[in-house]
Structure formats: C-alpha cells, structure tokens
Amino acid sequence: MDSQGPLPSTPASRFDIGLIVNGTSHRLAVDARTTLLDALRDRLHLTGTKRGCDLGQCGACTVLLEGRRINACLTLAVMVHGRAITTIEGIATDGELHPMQTAFVQHDAFQCGYCTPGQIMSAIGLLNESRTTDEATIREHMSGNICRCGAYTNIVAAVRDAAARGS
Amino acid sequence: MNSVVGQPISRVDGPAKVTGHAIYAAEFNLRNMVHAALVHSTIAHGRIDQLDTRDAEQEPGVLAVISHLNAERLPYEPLEKRPPVDPKAGEQLHVFQGPEILFVGQPIAVVIAETVEQARTAAALVQVAYHEQVATTEVRHDRAQPPTEASSKAGRGGGSRGDAEKAFAKAPVKVDMWCSHDREHHNAVEPHATIAEWFGDHLTLYDKSQWVDNVRSEIAHVFGMPAENIRVVSPFVGGAFGSALRTWPHVTIAALAARQVGRAVRLELTRRELYVSVGYRPRTEQHMQLGAEADGRLVAIIQDAVAPTSVYEEYAERTADPVLRTYSCPNVQARYRLAPVNANTPCPMRAPGIATGVMALEIAMDELADGLGMDPIELRLRNYAENDEAKGVPWSSKALRECYQTAADRFLWSRRSAPPRSMRNGRLLIGYGMATAFYPAERAPASVQAILYANDTAVVRTASSDMGPGTYTAMTQLAADTLGLPIERVHFELGDTEMPKAPVHGGSMTLASVGTAVVDACKALMANLPAGEMAEGHGARLRRAGLESLTATGHSEPGDEANKYSSAGFGAVFAEVWVDPDFGTVRVPRIVGAYDVGRVINPKIARSQCLGGMVGGIGMALMEQAEWDARLGRVMNANLAEYLVPVNADVTDLDVTFVRSSDEIFNPLGAKGLAEIALCGVAPAIANAVYHATGKRVRHLPIMPEKLLVD
Amino acid sequence: MLAFSYVVAPHAETALSLVCGGSNATFIAGGTDILQLLQEGVIAPPSLIDINALPFSGVQTEQGEARIGALTRLSDVADDPGIRQRFPLLVQALQETASPQVRNMATVGGNLLQRTRCLYFRDATVPCNKRQPGSGCPAWDGLNRINAIFGGSDRCIAANPGDMAVALLALDADLLVQNVEGERRMRLADLYRMPDENPQHETTLASGELITAVLLPSNEAAGHSYYLKVRDRASFEWALVSVAAALEMDGTRVHRARIVAGGVGTKPWRLMRVEEALQGRPLTPDLARQAGNRAGDGAAPRAGNAFKVPMLQRAVERALLTAGGIA
Numbered sequence A: 001m002d003s004q005g006p007l008p009s010t011p012a013s014r015f016d017i018g019l020i021v022n023g024t025s026h027r028l029a030v031d032a033r034t035t036l037l038d039a040l041r042d043r044l045h046l047t048g049t050k051r052g053c054d055l056g057q058c059g060a061c062t063v064l065l066e067g068r069r070i071n072a073c074l075t076l077a078v079m080v081h082g083r084a085i086t087t088i089e090g091i092a093t094d095g096e097l098h099p100m101q102t103a104f105v106q107h108d109a110f111q112c113g114y115c116t117p118g119q120i121m122s123a124i125g126l127l128n129e130s131r132t133t134d135e136a137t138i139r140e141h142m143s144g145n146i147c148r149c150g151a152y153t154n155i156v157a158a159v160r161d162a163a164a165r166g167s
Numbered sequence B: 001m002n003s004v005v006g007q008p009i010s011r012v013d014g015p016a017k018v019t020g021h022a023i024y025a026a027e028f029n030l031r032n033m034v035h036a037a038l039v040h041s042t043i044a045h046g047r048i049d050q051l052d053t054r055d056a057e058q059e060p061g062v063l064a065v066i067s068h069l070n071a072e073r074l075p076y077e078p079l080e081k082r083p084p085v086d087p088k089a090g091e092q093l094h095v096f097q098g099p100e101i102l103f104v105g106q107p108i109a110v111v112i113a114e115t116v117e118q119a120r121t122a123a124a125l126v127q128v129a130y131h132e133q134v135a136t137t138e139v140r141h142d143r144a145q146p147p148t149e150a151s152s153k154a155g156r157g158g159g160s161r162g163d164a165e166k167a168f169a170k171a172p173v174k175v176d177m178w179c180s181h182d183r184e185h186h187n188a189v190e191p192h193a194t195i196a197e198w199f200g201d202h203l204t205l206y207d208k209s210q211w212v213d214n215v216r217s218e219i220a221h222v223f224g225m226p227a228e229n230i231r232v233v234s235p236f237v238g239g240a241f242g243s244a245l246r247t248w249p250h251v252t253i254a255a256l257a258a259r260q261v262g263r264a265v266r267l268e269l270t271r272r273e274l275y276v277s278v279g280y281r282p283r284t285e286q287h288m289q290l291g292a293e294a295d296g297r298l299v300a301i302i303q304d305a306v307a308p309t310s311v312y313e314e315y316a317e318r319t320a321d322p323v324l325r326t327y328s329c330p331n332v333q334a335r336y337r338l339a340p341v342n343a344n345t346p347c348p349m350r351a352p353g354i355a356t357g358v359m360a361l362e363i364a365m366d367e368l369a370d371g372l373g374m375d376p377i378e379l380r381l382r383n384y385a386e387n388d389e390a391k392g393v394p395w396s397s398k399a400l401r402e403c404y405q406t407a408a409d410r411f412l413w414s415r416r417s418a419p420p421r422s423m424r425n426g427r428l429l430i431g432y433g434m435a436t437a438f439y440p441a442e443r444a445p446a447s448v449q450a451i452l453y454a455n456d457t458a459v460v461r462t463a464s465s466d467m468g469p470g471t472y473t474a475m476t477q478l479a480a481d482t483l484g485l486p487i488e489r490v491h492f493e494l495g496d497t498e499m500p501k502a503p504v505h506g507g508s509m510t511l512a513s514v515g516t517a518v519v520d521a522c523k524a525l526m527a528n529l530p531a532g533e534m535a536e537g538h539g540a541r542l543r544r545a546g547l548e549s550l551t552a553t554g555h556s557e558p559g560d561e562a563n564k565y566s567s568a569g570f571g572a573v574f575a576e577v578w579v580d581p582d583f584g585t586v587r588v589p590r591i592v593g594a595y596d597v598g599r600v601i602n603p604k605i606a607r608s609q610c611l612g613g614m615v616g617g618i619g620m621a622l623m624e625q626a627e628w629d630a631r632l633g634r635v636m637n638a639n640l641a642e643y644l645v646p647v648n649a650d651v652t653d654l655d656v657t658f659v660r661s662s663d664e665i666f667n668p669l670g671a672k673g674l675a676e677i678a679l680c681g682v683a684p685a686i687a688n689a690v691y692h693a694t695g696k697r698v699r700h701l702p703i704m705p706e707k708l709l710v711d
Numbered sequence C: 001m002l003a004f005s006y007v008v009a010p011h012a013e014t015a016l017s018l019v020c021g022g023s024n025a026t027f028i029a030g031g032t033d034i035l036q037l038l039q040e041g042v043i044a045p046p047s048l049i050d051i052n053a054l055p056f057s058g059v060q061t062e063q064g065e066a067r068i069g070a071l072t073r074l075s076d077v078a079d080d081p082g083i084r085q086r087f088p089l090l091v092q093a094l095q096e097t098a099s100p101q102v103r104n105m106a107t108v109g110g111n112l113l114q115r116t117r118c119l120y121f122r123d124a125t126v127p128c129n130k131r132q133p134g135s136g137c138p139a140w141d142g143l144n145r146i147n148a149i150f151g152g153s154d155r156c157i158a159a160n161p162g163d164m165a166v167a168l169l170a171l172d173a174d175l176l177v178q179n180v181e182g183e184r185r186m187r188l189a190d191l192y193r194m195p196d197e198n199p200q201h202e203t204t205l206a207s208g209e210l211i212t213a214v215l216l217p218s219n220e221a222a223g224h225s226y227y228l229k230v231r232d233r234a235s236f237e238w239a240l241v242s243v244a245a246a247l248e249m250d251g252t253r254v255h256r257a258r259i260v261a262g263g264v265g266t267k268p269w270r271l272m273r274v275e276e277a278l279q280g281r282p283l284t285p286d287l288a289r290q291a292g293n294r295a296g297d298g299a300a301p302r303a304g305n306a307f308k309v310p311m312l313q314r315a316v317e318r319a320l321l322t323a324g325g326i327a
C-alpha cells in the first residue's frame, strides 16, 4: 500500500498507514488504537513532540495538521493516514532556527523546555490563524498549552516578537 | 575578555530545547526495548486475596506479568544514612513483595509487552480480589503525633524559644486563627519515566531524576548490588519541583521488569498515575496565634501545624522554620504534628514546609496589621529580625529592607487606600496585598571535573541536574569566566553517575554548591596550565607541552560559616487582585517581587525562575486543589483538566527585581540560591490582597470562587 | 485502552449499518472526547466508525435558516463570517470552549454529545451509575462542586458540561438526524434526557443515529445576545456556570427572551422563570436583577455546589445587562 492509498473498507484493528511528517513520507504498521503521538514518538522516534497527559489537557503534544494546530494525543494515527503533519523537528530550515524558535530562546520563554515544542507549534499555528497579536489575544489563544515552569509572560513576549518579525 | 558572569545570556541548552533535540527520560531509543504498564490497587487498606493474570498473559505481545506472586525477593537493604530527600522514619514501599495493600493506587503488578498499547490493555485485564480492611483516610487531629526524633533532628520538627503561651496570654493585641492550603501535586508537564536495561549484573537506568547519585545508591540497596554496577542517566528533566528527588517505586519496578524479561523496559507513568506514584505537597492545617504590643512589636508567635503522612513512612517538613526565623520575637512556639493516612507518602514540593509556614505567618501578619490599623510593611519593619533568633547567630547577609522598599516603590504601594473594600474599578473590587518571602540557604558537598583540550575547548562535568533553573547555563558561565574562554568553547555536562558526585538538585542549593566546585575545578586547571607567553592561548600552551588535554577536579563543601552564621534568601512580594463580587472570581493583574538572593549569575534566567514562582503562587492561592474523596481514599480530579494549574490567560504583569547583594560569607560565589524563595510569599500576598479587595478573609487556600460567594 | 477495530465510513449508509443493531460500535468524529474516554478506560467499544469522510461539513448562512454541518470543526464555525454576523452568541460560546487545538479538531456533532466531566464518571475504578448502571452515585454525597443543581436525582447529578449546546438552545436550534430509515428533524431541546432512573441513557437518539446538521432559525437577537462563562481560571476550563442570553427587543422592551444556563443542569438548562419575568417588560437594571433572582428557582443543590445558585443568579443578571446593552 502506498502512503496515499485507501484504508481497508471493512473494520480492522491493524493498519499499514502513510504519514507525511515534515515533508517526508513514512509507512508504518499501527494498531487502530495507536495515537498520532505514540506513532511520532515511539515509531518514528520524533520525540520533539511531547507527551504530558494523553488527554488533550496540556498541549505538550501540539503539532500542525496541514497547518492547523491539533493535539497529537487525541488523534488516532490511522485517522491522519496520508496527511501532512509538521512537528517541531520540521520547522527549522537548513539548520537555521525558525523565527519562533529564535524568539523563544531570546526571550527565555521556557525553563525545563518540556512544554516548549508544543508551545512553539501552537504559536506557529496561532500566527497561521491570522488573528491580531496583541497581548490579550495571545494569552487567550495560547491557553491550551500549559507551562508548569510558568514561562507565560516570556512566551507572550516571544510570540509577539516573532509575529512582529513576520514569521 | 569580558566577564559573562552576571550577564543575561540566553540558555546554552536553548537551541536543543526549541528544536526538540533535548532528550528526556522516556525518549532514549534503546534496541529491543519493551514497555511496561502498572496495575494498581483499588482499595485503601487490606490484602490481595487473588490475582488472576491469565487473561492478561494471553494478550498479544505480552512477555510477562509480574506481581507479588512471582516477583523476585528483593533485599531492600537498609541505607546506612538516609539521603536528605527521604523520610527519616518508616520504610519505603516494597514493591511486589507481599499481598499487603496500604493505599489506593499502590502498584500491585506490572505487565511487560512489546508495545505500550499492548501493555496497557493487558494491565486492564488483570483481575484482583481483595480482603478489605478499615482504612484511615482522613487526618484526625486527635491522632496526630509530633514527628520522631530522626525527623526533628533533621530540622523537620517544631521548635521554641521563650514562653510563648504566657506572652500570648498577656499580649494586648492578638490574632488567633486557623488556616490551611490544600494538597498540591507537582504536575510537571513531563510525566515520570524510567527505562531500565541490564547488561549481565550491570544496570543502566534512564530516569527522570533530580539526583542521579541517589537513584544509584537506593537501587543498589533495593537490589543488594554494588552501586558501581549501576549507571543512571538523566540529562534533561521536564520540570519536577521536588517530585524527582526521591527514588520512587516505579524505578525499582522498571529494573525488576527488565531483569525478568531480559530486555530494556520503559515504564512511563500516566498523568493519573502520577497522583499516586510520586508524592505531593500535603494539605496542612495550621493554628496561628500572634501576640503583639500596641505598637506592633511581636511578643508571641504560636503555630500548631497538622499534616498527613502515609502509614508506611513519616514524611515531615520544615513548616516551623519561617515562624521561628522570619521575625524578631522573644517568645515563639512551633508545634508540628503528623497523622498517618492510607495514602502514598507526600514529598517535597517547591519550598517544602517553608512555603506552608510562610503562608500561615504572612496571612497572620496581615491580620495583625489590619487589627492594629498599621501598614503591613511598617508592621514587618517593626519586627525586622537583625539576627537569626532561632539559632542566635547573625545572618551572613540580609537585604530584606531594600526588598520591601524596592518592591513597594515599583508596585506603587503608596496608592493603596488602607480600608478593605475601598478600591474599585467599575464593578470589580481591587485589592493590594503583600508578604515577606523567606527561604533558608544551604550548601552541600559537590565535586566537578574540568578538562581543557588543546583545541581551546573545555568540558566541565558533574552529576548534577537541570530541571529548568538553568544549571547548564550558569555553570557554563562560571567555567568560561574562570578559564578565560568564550562561552561557546565551554561545554558543561550533567546528569550521569559516571560524572563526579553532586548534591541533590533541590533546596535551591545547586548554584552555591556545584557552582563553587566548578570554579574550584577551573581554577585548578588554570593553576596547572603549563607556563607560556602572556598572549598565548591555553591550547597553544598545552600543545607546546605536548599535551592533548589537561584534567583537574574541584570540590566544595560548606565550611564552619554554617555554625557562625545563618543564611537565607529574602524577598518581598506584592500582588494586586481584581475580584468580581458577583462571581467570586479572582484575577491577578500584577505581581511585583524584589529579592535578595545574593549574587545573580544570570539575571535573565534568574528572572524566569521568579516568574515561575509567581505563577506557581497564583496556582497555590487560587486554584490548586487535589480533591480527596475520603470514602474512596483517592484524589478524584487526578488529571490536568479538573486539577487546575494556571494557564497563560491567568498571568499578566509580573515584575522581578534583584536587590544588590552578594553573600561571600555563605560561599565564595556570593550566591544564595533561588528557585524555592520565588514561590514563598506569593500565595499569602494574593490572599492578603483578596482580603483587602473584599473585606473577606479566606484562610483556606485555594481561594475558589465559592469561598468569596458564600458567607 | 482496549483494542478495537476501526473503519472509515465512506457513506452515511455504511456508517449507520455498522453502528445499528446492538453492535456497540461508536462513531468517532473529532475524537477529542472519545480519546479521553478510551485512554481512561471509561468506554471500551469494540469498534470505531470514523465519520469524517461523510459530507456533513460546512456552514451555510446566506439567508433564512442557517445550517451548520455536524462535522464542521468548532474553530471553523467560530471563524465563519456569516455566523459571526448573525449569531455572535454562538461565536462567543465557541471562543470560550476548550483550547484552540481542541477547537480545530472537535466537531459540532461531537460537541453536542460530549460526556459529563463528573469526577466519578471519568475515573473507571469507582462506582458511577452512568458508567456502570446500578453501581451507585458517589457524587451525590461526595465531591460535587462541578455537578448539576438542576435535573439530578439521587441516581445521578452529572452536569452536562458543554458550552455550545447552551448557546444553540438559546438560539432555538434544530437538528437533522439520519438513521437507516432516512432523515428526521428534531428540536435540540429534545435531544437530552434527564437522568431519572437511567442516567446511562443521555440522549433521545437511537443507537446508530447520526447527527448531520444543526439548523438555526433566523432571529432578531443578534444585537442583543451574550454568552457569559464563569470559571475558576481565566481560560481552558469547562464552565462552573454559563449563561446564554438571546433577547429580541422591541425598543427597550423585551419582546422575546431565551435564557439558557450551562454547567448547572444535567442537560443545558433553559431558565423559563427568567424568561417569563422578562417577557414584555422594559429591560432595566432592576428587571435584570429580579429576573436573575428567578434563575435559582427549582434548584436542588448539594453541599459542594450550593454556590452555583447565587453565582447563576448574578450571571443571569450580568448576561441580561450586557445583552441589553445596559451593563
């Protein structure tokens, strides 16, 4: 089965699926119950996407599905068969950090760094949504990403900075 | 070369963290690794009657189901000296060694399977029948006992001076109240995880740990094996706040499972499992009594604190410290009692005990100021402790007056109208509140290795940890300055038992302890550097001497300054709240903090720590609350949706200032340590502001809306 | 989570045939509630039928009745210009729902059918009549801060947690439902059942029925509506109490009012007494207060959620003032 091919038309519990992650096609065999998060971390070893709760409640697993931010833990891998996913590993180009990544470093928008990939993907997703980028809007629209280290004010500063630089 | 110490440079591990390349415990990709899932007891007290693993074993991919029925007997050798992070009395949970059940959530079996999904499915199929016994699931004050001598000796008991009861009885002005904060869970975003792999009789553990050396030594005792045969690796920790200080049962389980199946095993806890696996800040109830003269001078402080511990260990904390040491007062009595309940053992959480004591004391001080009609800052200045009256020695440094002044100025405290409920913005009630922050500074022995290479780079390493406060960066700065190398040429490594021993990454002592050793090691390198021309670089000198590299070790430990002086970080925290009187909801538009933490190695990162403490304080004050159902003996909101922590929208303006200070009595670096002090004081400042806004004193944190709505 | 099988339904007919007839198969749309329930072992369906390929996505608002496909994502509804213009109440409710990530995934149909947040329902190791009929309701005398003050029984006091349904009910929405026999139209108000003796039965949908669309009648309330959500933290939390107020005004007089509360009922709770108090009267701060005070009529709070009565009363008052433009 190629990575774009159709899934079986009768119920099954194992699948060969195709995922296009950061522009690269991957084929993998998954259970129906395998989440996108597990597929990324445990199968493709793209561990930049973090697991915090498995319940959509922390945002650490945020990735872009065709440019829109989603929670990888609430997505079954088989449901995104053939679709394009962007993870934190896929946003730097030619070794150059993405402006959002640079802004996070400059503004010290993290401490432990564990929520950070999710914050950055969420922030890129936010800018894709072309909303205004005043502080209050950013705060509200970044509230699906918990930072237990409490870097929120620096996160807001980083997102504003990256937005101003037109990232 | 310009000094980088004291400069706000960006984190050296920043690029790794923002690209997803920083590897946390669960992310090591070992060959042939299999996965473990736990089965937990669903009763609070009793015995396992029957444990049926047949269905689980039939599941595809399952390699083993291990329980007390088939687990190897582990020696659990007693430790000669308990590490400071462990309870001083009682016995750690022995996993799978018998059918006894002591709390809901106790691990009773582990399933190992090829995939996580298979392991979790099979774990759900393990059938258990229990013989239930009566459980104690509530703190009974009448059953609470003072901690044992071992705990008290470790500073985790009460304390007293003078005759507080008598002085209180005679005091013209009094405060007498009960207060509490609820049980809090660390809830670092990274769940705890361990990967275990055996090579013959050697074991490697990849673990979420604030102290790899301790994991090594405890596992060595549990398995009765030489510590040298164990390697523990933990380069990145996704937040911990104390939850990764101890070596928890799941670490033993991972090692046990890996030995049994002969494969590398990963055990990653679920969010719900964290609530029963790694401890929590215990809900503590405190009776506070303050007696003062009419001019505000304290004549008596009495504290009676009651907290839960587990039935198998005595976890005690330093709840009495702030009461004994923050203010000048001739008569102080701090009592501390513990009541065992059928629950897993609590553990240190950011500023353990201290944050609890500070909360009670600072709310009480606010009540006293209110009763006296005195400005809360003035009251604190009148009771300023020039010395540590608990130990009867001077402070090695103390710039708390400057903290009050700086924070008050930046906050514009002068705009506060004193009477409660007198400030408004439309329908919103506005309140200003403040509190003192206090956290004792400590040091412990640390060793560091530094290697200089002929290509003018250096590697500096020690088995410390960086759960977020910036150890990597601060140590790199210290090393770069001492070696006279640009920061890019210095590589700092941590989190591996192969490295020289470091103390626990907790109690805010990493910088003062490890940093001093880093400087020591780098100085030793410089002293041994072969002679050369003035302008000649280090590498050139090595090459000329025919050396590829040069290695030195450094060491530091507290000297007798600890006998002659007391050391602590101090701070003043001011908070503004907006209360919606119709709904009882509280928002915190700004917090201002000024801190005396000694010399600041990296103001950018230090500031971040304080911001984090403020956010943690908002949580403690307003929303964090493990909802315990005593009938069922468990926390019911064991997730991140109903156990609330602050989100981005809860946080607005946070302002941090470090007052000029340097404490070279405490240690040569002049740094006193940060992290924990940043949490202390925030919750009471908010609580005091809520009182100022509403005229309603809520003494039981968190201040959820209903507490302001219902009279 | 236990193993299950999965299939993408290419046509509604396939989806319906796979789910009907006691197969216990379950539809999955955005998956945001289903995945939580699976992860926590609250449900263990043998099979999941993915309905995302069905043609039930998209919003039509041109004229007359507006139609929102059941598979439309919450974020797409909230960002739709027609919806923003005609139904700002709905947009407000959606903007305060969950997180941006969840809103990008969650569908309208799934949102209407999300399960309760009752702490006992979500922990599979404790009794719960809804999850395990007959096992008991620990919330009744237990931790019931987030539970319902309306519509409960000693069998169950689980609150319906949704925000959107509250707004939709205030907008008098209908649903299009498809089953093997064809399509039917029903009132959203008739979707939810009271727990009574059987809290496990939450809706009037027959097993295997699909929601295909939400229909919104034209109304004159757009200029006088407001969704107010009260919660502990400033964002990313279900409602402690929410109020959707849709007022059709005749000058300063309330011509027609639909006031619905969330977080307080075992289903989205229409506040008839409040509506009656408003009917035909000029909207003033006094009237808003009087009407708000009626919001608690008939409430049967438990120890942990008694605060919701005054909170709801004040929330209704505030929502009325804001909707009426006299705040």
Ligand SMILES: Cc1cc2nc3c(=O)[nH]c(=O)nc-3n(C[C@H](O)[C@H](O)[C@H](O)COP(=O)(O)OP(=O)(O)OC[C@H]3O[C@@H](n4cnc5c(N)ncnc54)[C@H](O)[C@@H]3O)c2cc1C
Pocket: A055, A056, A057, B641, C026, C027, C028, C029, C030, C031, C032, C033, C034, C035, C036, C051, C070, C071, C096, C097, C098, C099, C102, C105, C106, C107, C108, C109, C110, C111, C112, C113, C114, C161, C162, C163, C164, C209, C210, C211, C212, C236, C237, C238, C239
């Ligand atoms: C962290 C978090 C926070 C949240 N906060 C909020 C909040 O503040 N307010 C709020 O209202 N909600 C909140 N939610 C809930 C969220 O809005 C719902 O989970 C979501 O709307 C469900 O939609 P879905 O498409 O993902 O449904 P799914 O999870 O796919 O399905 C849910 C149910 O609906 C059924 N179903 C789905 N579509 C149809 C259909 N067309 N016909 C028949 N049956 C169908 C499924 O079988 C299943 O039983 C939150 C969720 C999360 C994860």
Ligand code: FES
Pocket: A050, A051, A052, A053, A054, A055, A056, A057, A058, A059, A060, A061, A062, A071, A072, A073, A074
């Ligand atoms: S892991 Fe997905 S939201 Fe927490």
Ligand code: FES
Pocket: A109, A110, A111, A112, A113, A114, A115, A116, A146, A147, A148, A149, A150, A151, B189, B238, B239, B468
């Ligand atoms: S940086 Fe640690 S959780 Fe955000």
